[in-house]
Amino acid sequence: MSEDGQLIANYRVHVVPVVSALANPPWQRNVWLDPSAFESMDHVFHTLFDDFCDADEPERYLGVSLRTEEEVALMRELGLALNAAADEAPNDSDAEYLASAAWPGVVAVAGRLAQVMVTNDLTQLAALVGVGQAGKPADHRSR
Incomplete structure (x- = not known):
């Protein structure tokens, strides 16, 4: 794997699970509302927003934690939705976020972004292991 490929994998191993959790x-309820x-x-x-991306300005993370312009656009949309939910959580509690009127929008955009990110990662993985267009391993035997 190239150095760039390793960098993006190291960032995405953090970002993709968080986006997936936002869609679930x-x-x-089972994890974030559990104080332990x-x-x-x-x-x-x-x-x-701080460690592995900047959902306010995701363009600078293209090629770092985001693979495509579509991911950038969806991450910006997710950042806006999360900021709207934060505005409705004056005590900054997880329960307030989940109860905010903005929260269904967070879940919806996170679901779309998670789908796009996982699809893009699977496409990259398929390319690494040599899976052909029909979804079958490429035949690397000499003819």
Whole structure:
């Protein structure tokens, strides 16, 4: 794997699970509302705005944690939705985020972004292992 490929993989291993969690309301209720769990909205915001992306200005993460312009556009949309939910959470509690009127928008855009990111990652993985167009391993035998 190239150095660039390794960099993007190292970032995406953090970003994709967080985006997937944002698309999964049962996970949010079972994990984020459990005070003993590590993952919380604080973790989400640090991952998507500080540590592995900048959902306010995702363009600079193209080729770092985002693979395509579509991912950039969806990440910007997700950032806007998360900021709208934050505006409705005056005490910054996970329960307030989940109860905000903006939260269904967060879940919807996160679902679309998760789908796009996973599809893009699977396409890259298929290319690495040599899966052909029909979804079958490429025949590397000499003829």
